[in-house]
Amino acid sequence: MIKLPCFPDTASAPPQPPFPSAMVFDGVLQFVHSLGVTPSAPIVLLALVAAALTWSFYSAFYNVYLHPLARFPGPKLAGASKYWLFYQEFVRGVSLSDVRDELHAQYGDIIRLQPNLLHFANPQAYTEIYNLKNKWDKDPVVYGAFDLDQSSACFIKYADAKPRRDVLSPLFSRSSILKMQGLLQERVDVLCDALAKQYAAGKSSNLYLGFRCFATDVLMLFCYNKSLEATRAPDFHADVVLASETMLPCLSLCKYSRIFVMLIHHFPAWLAKNSGSPVLAALFHIRELLTEQVDAILRDPTELTLTPHPIIYHALLSPEANKGRPLPSRQSLLDEAAILLGAGADSTGVTLMVTAHYVLQNPQVRQRLEAELREAWPILEETPRYEVLEKLPYLSAVTKEGLRMFPGAVAHPRVVPREGAMISGAFIPGGTVVGQGFIYVHRSPLMYERPEEFLPDRWLGPNAKACEAALSVFSKGPRSCFGVNLAYAELHLGLANVFRRFDLQLDEARPASLKIKEHFVPLFSGENLHVYCKPATD
Numbered sequence: 001m002i003k004l005p006c007f008p009d010t011a012s013a014p015p016q017p018p019f020p021s022a023m024v025f026d027g028v029l030q031f032v033h034s035l036g037v038t039p040s041a042p043i044v045l046l047a048l049v050a051a052a053l054t055w056s057f058y059s060a061f062y063n064v065y066l067h068p069l070a071r072f073p074g075p076k077l078a079g080a081s082k083y084w085l086f087y088q089e090f091v092r093g094v095s096l097s098d099v100r101d102e103l104h105a106q107y108g109d110i111i112r113l114q115p116n117l118l119h120f121a122n123p124q125a126y127t128e129i130y131n132l133k134n135k136w137d138k139d140p141v142v143y144g145a146f147d148l149d150q151s152s153a154c155f156i157k158y159a160d161a162k163p164r165r166d167v168l169s170p171l172f173s174r175s176s177i178l179k180m181q182g183l184l185q186e187r188v189d190v191l192c193d194a195l196a197k198q199y200a201a202g203k204s205s206n207l208y209l210g211f212r213c214f215a216t217d218v219l220m221l222f223c224y225n226k227s228l229e230a231t232r233a234p235d236f237h238a239d240v241v242l243a244s245e246t247m248l249p250c251l252s253l254c255k256y257s258r259i260f261v262m263l264i265h266h267f268p269a270w271l272a273k274n275s276g277s278p279v280l281a282a283l284f285h286i287r288e289l290l291t292e293q294v295d296a297i298l299r300d301p302t303e304l305t306l307t308p309h310p311i312i313y314h315a316l317l318s319p320e321a322n323k324g325r326p327l328p329s330r331q332s333l334l335d336e337a338a339i340l341l342g343a344g345a346d347s348t349g350v351t352l353m354v355t356a357h358y359v360l361q362n363p364q365v366r367q368r369l370e371a372e373l374r375e376a377w378p379i380l381e382e383t384p385r386y387e388v389l390e391k392l393p394y395l396s397a398v399t400k401e402g403l404r405m406f407p408g409a410v411a412h413p414r415v416v417p418r419e420g421a422m423i424s425g426a427f428i429p430g431g432t433v434v435g436q437g438f439i440y441v442h443r444s445p446l447m448y449e450r451p452e453e454f455l456p457d458r459w460l461g462p463n464a465k466a467c468e469a470a471l472s473v474f475s476k477g478p479r480s481c482f483g484v485n486l487a488y489a490e491l492h493l494g495l496a497n498v499f500r501r502f503d504l505q506l507d508e509a510r511p512a513s514l515k516i517k518e519h520f521v522p523l524f525s526g527e528n529l530h531v532y533c534k535p536a537t538d
């Protein structure tokens with residue numbers, strides 16, 4: 001039996017009808033033979049086109065009327081072909097997050113976004129999909145877009161991801177972060193120096209780029225002990241950070257066809273370097289940097305004794321940490337290196353910017369935050385340790401509220417197991433790809449009062465526990481984020497330093513927009529957050 005391509009390979013997809021295009025192809029050729037004509041190239045081509053068209057119509061018809069998900073609401077064209085969503089994203093240029101919102105408003109709680117993909121609006125669905133019990137596969141199509149199949153985030157099966165998570169998690173534990181806080185503080189200092197210099201030059205600072213540069217530098221040093229010095233780039237225009245503006249839409253494109261995966265991920269390095277594009281060159285520079293490091297360590301493992309702190313390869317190549325399992329292959333090390341940078345840099349940078357944006361929009365919040373910081377940190381030169389900052393109630397409340405307001409949010413897709421599952425009150429057949437963006441939890445009035453407002457107090461009042469339980473920004477269950485401690489440390493240190501060491505003033509001439517285009521992390525269109533950062537004097 002041949003599967004239609006809309007079904008994931010790893011799942012137990014619902015039964016499929018026989019694939020008819022081969023029959024059409026044979027039929028056209030037999031007909032030509034019966035006329036006594038020898039098939040020529042144009043006739044073979046015609047047969048191929050006829051077969052492809054028949055297949056497309058047949059598959060669309062099957063998907064709309066006969067598919068086990070045919071009963072779920074949504075535009076007929078979305079149910080017919082995965083390319084309807086491609087059309088929305090790449091031809092109409094609409095953010096996937098807006099497409100989902102519009103369809104939920106029109107069709108209700110459950111929508112069919114692609115022939116085999118459902119999305120849910122009811123926030124209850126989130127814990128029904130993402131919970132500790134559900135060790136569901138990730139969707140091979142979406143995660144395959146990264147072409148990093150042997151990495152923690154892209155292993156499709158939980159059984160493959162678990163050993164990798166076990167090996168890496170200690171590096172990202174709270175105690176490990178506490179030991180590495182000197183590195184984080186040093187990078188915050190570089191960020192603050194850059195902000196002060198830009199102010200001295202009479203310029204406002206682009207905090208969107210600034211925070212992303214900071215988070216990128218932290219990640220590179222923390223995971224690989226490699227420095228890109230993005231934060232020192234003029235006006236934070238670091239090619240490596242700007243590269244994600246180019247790379248993220250390309251990754252989204254890869255969800256739609258393996259051909260894009262081949263073209264984008266196997267783009268020749270020599271062409272990239274000679275393309276004249278600094279952004280492309282930067283991407284290849286990072287790839288080379290990480291590859292050279294892995295090769296050097298594999299050639300001579302004593303290289304690892306030279307780093308000032310443990311990096312990911314200490315754990316990944318440790319026989320004890322791997323508990324007797326075979327050590328990761330070279331390819332797996334390279335995949336892991338790439339995914340950690342992808343997972344940990346922009347997500348943290350975006351959260352810092354979004355939080356700063358909301359604080360600056362809310363004078364009372366800002367006043368309380370600054371007052372708390374001033375009290376806990378009275379002498380500017382004596383920077384408190386993370387252990388002190390993380391205990392500040394209002395700073396922590398602001399941090400969590402900033403995480404809750406994280407925009408967009410990919411509906412990290414999972415494959416329902418063979419036996420099917422109940423989600424949002426409906427039976428979902430095995431093999432269906434399901435997902436829910438955490439924004440449907442965070443912005444639901446069922447979960448948070450006045451959800452559209454930035455209210456740090458909700459984390460301090462009687463409902464704080466419920467708010468905490470509903471916070472899903474790091475996902476839930478066995479594939480939730482294991483970089484969470486590092487993220488929290490960067491958020492606390494970043495916000496505390498910027499709001500304590502500067503007297504911030506929004507650049508009124510450049511009002512920021514939080515309008516996003518959703519990719520794996522949101523890309524902001526419109527004006528970025530620009531702020532005059534006047535150094536505080538006491």
Ligand code: HEM
Nearest residue numbers: 152153340343344347348351412473474475479481483487
């Ligand atoms: C505010 C910052 C962050 C946010 C909002 C965030 C969010 C998330 C979310 C929602 C997931 C689940 C993705 C999925 O289901 O496929 C995830 C997974 C992951 N995150 Fe984070 N993350 C952040 C920071 C970090 C950092 C600093 C790292 C460190 C490198 C990191 C590493 C990872 C990894 C490796 C996974 C994959 C886990 C797995 O699939 O088993 N993240 N993150």
